[in-house]
Amino acid sequence: MPERDLKLLLNAALEAGEIALKYFQNNPKTWEKDDDQGPVTIADLEINTMLEARLQAARPEYGWLSEESEDCTSRLACEKVFIVDPIDGTRSFIQGHETFAHSFAVAERGVITSAVIHMPAKDMTFTATIGGGAKLNSEFIEPSSVAALEGAEVLVAKSMMDAKFWPGGVPLITQNFRSSLAYRLSLVASGQFDAMLTFRPAWEWDVAAGDLICTEAGATVFDARGRVPIYNSAGAKIPGMIACAPSLRTSLLKHLAV
Numbered sequence: 001m002p003e004r005d006l007k008l009l010l011n012a013a014l015e016a017g018e019i020a021l022k023y024f025q026n027n028p029k030t031w032e033k034d035d036d037q038g039p040v041t042i043a044d045l046e047i048n049t050m051l052e053a054r055l056q057a058a059r060p061e062y063g064w065l066s067e068e069s070e071d072c073t074s075r076l077a078c079e080k081v082f083i084v085d086p087i088d089g090t091r092s093f094i095q096g097h098e099t100f101a102h103s104f105a106v107a108e109r110g111v112i113t114s115a116v117i118h119m120p121a122k123d124m125t126f127t128a129t130i131g132g133g134a135k136l137n138s139e140f141i142e143p144s145s146v147a148a149l150e151g152a153e154v155l156v157a158k159s160m161m162d163a164k165f166w167p168g169g170v171p172l173i174t175q176n177f178r179s180s181l182a183y184r185l186s187l188v189a190s191g192q193f194d195a196m197l198t199f200r201p202a203w204e205w206d207v208a209a210g211d212l213i214c215t216e217a218g219a220t221v222f223d224a225r226g227r228v229p230i231y232n233s234a235g236a237k238i239p240g241m242i243a244c245a246p247s248l249r250t251s252l253l254k255h256l257a258v
Helices: 001-021 043-058 073-077 090-094 180-191 204-217 246-256
Strands: 030-032 039-040 063-066 080-088 101-108 109-119 124-129 133-134 154-155 174-176 195-198 220-222 241-242
Touching: 001 043, 001 101, 001 109, 001 124, 030 109, 039 043, 039 073, 039 090, 043 063, 043 080, 043 204, 063 073, 063 090, 063 204, 073 174, 080 090, 080 109, 080 180, 080 204, 101 180, 101 204, 124 180, 124 204, 133 204, 154 180, 180 195, 180 241, 195 246, 220 246, 241 246
Parallel strands: 063 080, 154 174, 154 195
Antiparallel strands: 030 039, 080 101, 101 109, 109 124, 124 133, 195 241, 220 241
8 A cells, every 4th residue: 555655645746846847937926824934835835735635635534634735633533644845945946946746645643654855856756655755756765874974964953963962062063054954854765964963843745755764774763752653643743853864863862862
């Protein structure tokens, strides 16, 4: 079933990419969400409408969790649920940067089983199924083999390097940044960076697909408490997200003192 779900997600992602590129670098109509939740564009909404129609028609028994849909608590009683972000990196999309992504996943009893991250402006498509490995444009990928945390190339916001987040001492890493969480996770999965981390609570739709893609590639994924993330929660948030080359896990946990 994960393979069937992946095919469904992939076809939806390709259609989402076509919609997004129609508006990309074309001054899309934009609104600000309530409660400082950031911007949303006509492309986000059009893609979300397409996804709801396509995915829920194909799997009516699955629950639904999307950044651009009102949350329905009925999903909590569903064994399987779609977790989707129509456009991850909406600000980048508005600014005409190519780093936005479509991030779609299926969770079963809290575990991600199928995932797609599609970046149409970069012609990059990451996919994974549980137990089936992870791919970029149909080629298997693997994480970095870096041996030490010191000097490692890490995707992290400057604010996350404050000493208050590192009870075990701030690590000496090389800091980098990309705006989209899905993109960051994909870059770790494919070995282009050694780790990514954020200590801010992350919406499930931002990280669900990237979690499985990283894990299936061979990277290690855990939350800011050192635990394996669980999805389709009532609050729909993960308490921080860390993905890294397997060799870095012990060092990171030591610096985090968890």
